[in-house]
Amino acid sequence: DIQMTQSPSSLSASVGDKVTITCRASQGINNYLAWFQQKPGKAPKSLIYAASSLQTGVPSKFSGSGSGTDFTLTISSLQPEDFATYYCQQYNGYPVTFGQGTRLEI
């Protein structure tokens, strides 16, 4: 199975900051990497697919990059609604696996 390791596990930031979350795969995943945002008590929301493609309707303050095994999610100009937990997902093969999550706190 492909293990996905996110860092950091939690992150404190302020409104207006820019933050970066890292996701590392235990083997190459051909850029089949997605990012999700989840707020407490809510279903996850898809942000990015194919490592760097923005889902329809997702603001451009979210960006993804990386290739092979190392990927990043960058969120610029943090607003109160951005404080949530973020997950990466590899869909290069079965089983599909998620990172453990990064909790972004004010």
Next chain:
Amino acid sequence: EVQLVESGGGLVQPGGSLRLSCAASGFTFSSYWMSWVRQAPGKGLEWVANIKEDGSEKYYVDSVRGRFTISRDNAKNSLYLQVNSLRAEDTAVYYCATIRQWVVGDSWGQGTLVTVSS
């Protein structure tokens, strides 16, 4: 607008069974692979199963293979998950999700809670 509405969760004893349902609307259900993803209380996301558009291919995480069965009825725009031989570690919110561009979770339902306890 894509809508996915799960139902069928509840409290069940260890070893028991449930059938989870997901009613889909707002898109051509029969054209999409579909998935179940779960989340134990306070924990992260875990992929459970995928099913092809016509139901001819199914994939499962090892921990549920042989106990859970994913199925669909395209005439009813519905996705199902039959969960048998339930264990305490199966306690979770179960989400129904669409698969698009191979991403599990292009759209999500609100989830249904399954609690396994005596």
